[in-house]
Every structure is written in C-alpha cells, then in structure tokens.
Amino acid sequence: MQGPRTVAEQVANVLREAIASGTIKAGTSLRQDELAEQFGFSRMPIRDALRQLEAEGIVSIHPTKGAQVARMDGAEIGEIYALRELLECEALRLSLPNLAAAKLDEAEQVLDQIDAERNVGRWGALNRAFHLALYDACGNHRLLGLIEAHHNAADRYVRILLSNLDYRSRSQTEHRDLLAACREREGDEATSILRQHLREGSETLVGAIREDGLSRKS
Amino acid sequence: MQGPRTVAEQVANVLREAIASGTIKAGTSLRQDELAEQFGFSRMPIRDALRQLEAEGIVSIHPTKGAQVARMDGAEIGEIYALRELLECEALRLSLPNLAAAKLDEAEQVLDQIDAERNVGRWGALNRAFHLALYDACGNHRLLGLIEAHHNAADRYVRILLSNLDYRSRSQTEHRDLLAACREREGDEATSILRQHLREGSETLVGAIREDGLSRKS
DNA sequence: ATGTGGATATATGTATGCCTGTATACTCCG
DNA sequence: CGGAGTATACAGGCATACATATATCCACAT
Structure with a gap:
C-alpha cells in the first residue's frame, strides 16, 4: 500500500x-x-x-x-447516528448474502483485538474496521465511503462512550451477537441487532454530551 | 442571500x-x-x-x-441511484408528517415551471428544487446535504434522460402523483411512488449510457 | 527493428509575500 | 458614563515564484 x-x-x-x-x-x-x-x-x-x-x-x-x-451538539450527533443507522443497515443487508466467511473471521479477529487493546485511542479505528468488514460485500463503493466518512466525523465523540466501561462491554456483547447472526446469515436478525446497537450508542452519547456540557454555544 | x-x-x-x-x-x-x-x-x-x-x-x-x-459508468450511476433511493425515501418519510402545506404549494409551482421551461439546462435545478422541497421538513440537515450532493454528482447524466421526451412526460406524471400522495399524507404510497420514480430513472439512464457508449474505459 | 534507458518538457505540489476584510480596542463626543 | 466611530492589528485569500515527479520522446544498443 x-x-x-x-x-x-x-x-x-x-x-x-x-x-x-x-x-x-x-x-x-x-x-x-x-x-x-x-x-x-x-x-x-x-x-x-x-x-x-x-x-x-x-x-x-x-x-x-x-x-x-467542528463542535457538535446533541442534535448533530443524533443526525449522524440516524444516518449511520440508515446507511449501515442497508449496507449490511446488501452485503450479508455475498459476504465471504473469511471476512467474518477477519471481523472476529478485530473483536478480539478490541478486547485486548488497552489504548483507547485505537478503539475507534478497530470499531470502524469491524463494522466495515461486515459491509465489505455490499457492492456499493459510495455507500461504504459515506459510512466511513460518518465514522470519521463522529470518532472523537464515540470515545466519550469508552469512559463508560459498562457501555464498552455491552457494545462488545452486541458486536458478538451481530457477528453470530451474520454467520447464520440471519439478515433480518443481524440488521435488527445493528439498529439497536446504534440506537444505544446514540442515546448514550447524546446523554453524555448533554450532561458533560460538551456543547457550549459558540 | x-x-x-x-x-x-x-x-x-x-x-x-x-x-x-x-x-x-x-x-x-x-x-x-x-x-x-x-x-x-x-x-x-x-x-x-x-x-x-x-x-x-x-x-x-x-x-x-x-x-x-469524473467519468461515470453504468455501475457508478446505479450506485448513486441506489443511494438516492435510500436517502430520499427516508427523507420523505421523515418530512411528510411535518411538511407545511405551503411547501407543497411551492413544490407544485416548481412542477409548473418545469412544464413551462424550454431550456433543458435549467431542468436539473428545478428537478432538484422539487425533490428538496418535499424533504424540507425531514429535520436532518446532513441528510439533505447528502441528497443535494448526489443530485449534483449525477446532474449532467440526468440530462441524458431529457433527450427522451417520453421519459420527461412520464417523469412529470410521477412527480404529480407523488405530490398528490403527499397532499393526502399517504406516507407509504408517496414513498412507493418515489422509489418507483427513481428506479425508472436509474434503468433508463443506465440503458442510455450503455448504448450511447458514454462510458469509455479510461 | 525493437526495446530500453535517459533526458526534457509539462503540470502539479509547495513556498513566500502582499493585500484585503473583519474584529477589536481605544478615543472622542453626546 | 455610555455609545459610536475610527484606527490598528491579525488572519486568511490570492498572486507569484520555485521544486519535483511523471510522462513522453528520442537515441542508442542489442
């Protein structure tokens, strides 16, 4: 490369x-x-x-x-997560039928890396890698580009979630549930888990931003 | 402004x-x-x-x-239209319940302008204006931005459709059907019409590109 | 004759300098 | 004492100048 x-x-x-x-x-x-x-x-x-x-x-x-x-308030975060939900669920739906088993193994390795990783700074990239691995076979490059862009845009706020170790373990549980559903090619189930995963992230994040006063008016 | x-x-x-x-x-x-x-x-x-x-x-x-x-082949156009379908249907679904009647009137005036417009060069902008008017109340600025971006990206190819006058009149019929469904707040019906409208556009466009040899390899 | 290597030309990437617009602070007037 | 206007400073947009990488063409050797 x-x-x-x-x-x-x-x-x-x-x-x-x-x-x-x-x-x-x-x-x-x-x-x-x-x-x-x-x-x-x-x-x-x-x-x-x-x-x-x-x-x-x-x-x-x-x-x-x-x-x-760019300073994002709760509304902005909500918009990004709403878009992620729309884009990523569609990508997963398109990708799953064509997704090679090797990619699923790759995704699982990323999950193991997340569990092993102590440096929170790397967690964002690993999280992105896991999600994108699942969408890899969606067949729409632009869709993947948009998803990656929204990951980047929200990355620094996602790290706020990690200060909550409880959320992190819950997230990993959902990740593994999602992966299991993908392995069994349960498209609807997988999409449902992903949607729920993103909504929890959104709610947790918006709540954290509101209370931490991270969105001061300009 | x-x-x-x-x-x-x-x-x-x-x-x-x-x-x-x-x-x-x-x-x-x-x-x-x-x-x-x-x-x-x-x-x-x-x-x-x-x-x-x-x-x-x-x-x-x-x-x-x-x-x-940027030179776009049929696959690229297909990707853009798939995204438009995803993004615009969602925007319409979100917007419709909150859309002011005045906006619908505005959209109808745009349709009249399209019928009256002889300069095909202006048709793209009017088409975009009509669609965006319907999504105006979706409450997600980023979503609107993405939709506008994809309109811009495909604008010059959309004009190919206009060389087919038959398609143009069919498009306008669909536009008015869509507007009527919106006036009656029939969300599912409106979304369905919009989806069909975009798919016809995509198919017509991809076919035109293939046969006109507009996608030469670089 | 053909292929390879080098040189040259061209277009982009990068550096520096100037100008313009805006924000802020100070002063003067009411 | 307060408000408004002006002046000054600062930061970014734009222009000009230089460096670099790549592509193409020509020449030479095989």
Whole structure:
C-alpha cells in the first residue's frame, strides 16, 4: 500500500487523528500560520488539508474567522447516528448474502483485538474496521465511503462512550451477537441487532454530551 | 442571500454548472494553468475549487495527473441511484408528517415551471428544487446535504434522460402523483411512488449510457 | 527493428509575500 | 458614563515564484 504521496494528505491524516483522539479539542481555532510552523511546512498544504477536513465535516471554516474543529451538539450527533443507522443497515443487508466467511473471521479477529487493546485511542479505528468488514460485500463503493466518512466525523465523540466501561462491554456483547447472526446469515436478525446497537450508542452519547456540557454555544 | 464571497467558490460554481450542462464533457482534463488563464485568476483559487468539486464527487484528482471530470459508468450511476433511493425515501418519510402545506404549494409551482421551461439546462435545478422541497421538513440537515450532493454528482447524466421526451412526460406524471400522495399524507404510497420514480430513472439512464457508449474505459 | 534507458518538457505540489476584510480596542463626543 | 466611530492589528485569500515527479520522446544498443 502506498502511503500519502502529498504533504497535504499527511497533514490531513495527522490532524484527523489528533482531532479524533481528542488531542485537539472541539472548538479549537486552527490557525494556518500556527499549524504551518508546527508541521514545518508552508500554509498551502495546511490549507489543502483543512479544506479536505472541512469536506469530511470534521472542521468548519468560517470566512475570515478561520477553521475550527467542528463542535457538535446533541442534535448533530443524533443526525449522524440516524444516518449511520440508515446507511449501515442497508449496507449490511446488501452485503450479508455475498459476504465471504473469511471476512467474518477477519471481523472476529478485530473483536478480539478490541478486547485486548488497552489504548483507547485505537478503539475507534478497530470499531470502524469491524463494522466495515461486515459491509465489505455490499457492492456499493459510495455507500461504504459515506459510512466511513460518518465514522470519521463522529470518532472523537464515540470515545466519550469508552469512559463508560459498562457501555464498552455491552457494545462488545452486541458486536458478538451481530457477528453470530451474520454467520447464520440471519439478515433480518443481524440488521435488527445493528439498529439497536446504534440506537444505544446514540442515546448514550447524546446523554453524555448533554450532561458533560460538551456543547457550549459558540 | 449573499453570493459566493470567495473567488474559489465562484469558480467552483461556474465549473459545476459547466460540467452539469455538458459544456465540459466527461473525462476532460482540467489543467490548473489553463483554467487560471481562462478565469483570469491565479492557480490557487482554481486549486481550491477543484478540491471542492472533488469532495462533491464531480471531478477526480490523481496526484501529478491532474483533475479530470469524473467519468461515470453504468455501475457508478446505479450506485448513486441506489443511494438516492435510500436517502430520499427516508427523507420523505421523515418530512411528510411535518411538511407545511405551503411547501407543497411551492413544490407544485416548481412542477409548473418545469412544464413551462424550454431550456433543458435549467431542468436539473428545478428537478432538484422539487425533490428538496418535499424533504424540507425531514429535520436532518446532513441528510439533505447528502441528497443535494448526489443530485449534483449525477446532474449532467440526468440530462441524458431529457433527450427522451417520453421519459420527461412520464417523469412529470410521477412527480404529480407523488405530490398528490403527499397532499393526502399517504406516507407509504408517496414513498412507493418515489422509489418507483427513481428506479425508472436509474434503468433508463443506465440503458442510455450503455448504448450511447458514454462510458469509455479510461 | 525493437526495446530500453535517459533526458526534457509539462503540470502539479509547495513556498513566500502582499493585500484585503473583519474584529477589536481605544478615543472622542453626546 | 455610555455609545459610536475610527484606527490598528491579525488572519486568511490570492498572486507569484520555485521544486519535483511523471510522462513522453528520442537515441542508442542489442
């Protein structure tokens, strides 16, 4: 696999990860000069990277106000999860009949990795990998792209859920139930579990955001 | 309403319209220098505009190979229409119970405009306006954004359908059936009509692309 | 004659500098 | 003392200039 060939892509990847991991908090202003100096490049690649992240919905660029990490309130999270439910259930429904058993084994290995992983920073990527493995055979590249985009957009908020260890174990239980249903090719059952899984995540997350006051008005 | 405040946005709008209208054909290389000279600006705003259009899926940028108008084959069109079906049916389902009667009147006026419009170039925008009016009250801004993005991505191909006047009149009939179902708040009926409408569009379009040889291999 | 290798040209990526617009703070006037 | 207007500073958009990678073409060798 060829790594990012352009500086802008590297910067975008680093920023995306930094934002997802919470190193850069929501609402932080991202000044081009500052980032350029930190990365050791000029402002141009940083500009491109910020544009890219804006297109992904991770940062918002106000003219003359610069870029800042997109701050999401409960409503925004609710919208994203509603879309994830719609998109991922459809992807699963399409994928399941054509999904190779090897992919299911791959997904199970990811679940084991999640259980073994102590660094919460990696959990988001593993969670995404598990879900995408199940949708792999859906046959619609754009659909997969949209799903991945929404994972990225919500990644840093998903980590809030992990502070609740109870939720994490419940999530893993649901993941394994989902995988079992997939193995038996029970499409309706699997879709139902996935929908429930996402709704629990949404409710837990919205509740956590509301009470933690993570959504201050701009 | 405030027009585009930055040159890059203006360029993006012009290019988007030129591509949608077929003035710039699929597969055309978009060289930054060339566009810069044509528009009378430097390459920087053009770069930003191309990045924007890439995010919208209208052009594809290969590093060092430049940007070229995204060429879509039948499979790609099929994916887009499958997504439109998923997204728009959901949006309609969510919107319909909360949709103001005034919006329905607005939608009907758009249909009248479509019948009266002789310039096929404007038909795409009117078609989009009609559909979006129906989804207006869905309560999910991101969902609306995705729908609009997919309209934009497929706009120039949708115009192929218009060369078939038979399809156009059939489309308008379906539009009015859909509107009637919406007025009576028949959610299931409306969704069903919309789904059928999109599937006919997809099939007609994919067939037209296949036979017209519009999808040459790169 | 054909294939391979190198050189050149072209277009994109990147760097630096300037200009413009906006936000903020200070001053002056009511 | 408060509000409004102006000036200044700061950040981003745009332009110009330079570097780099790739594709193509030509030449030479097999």
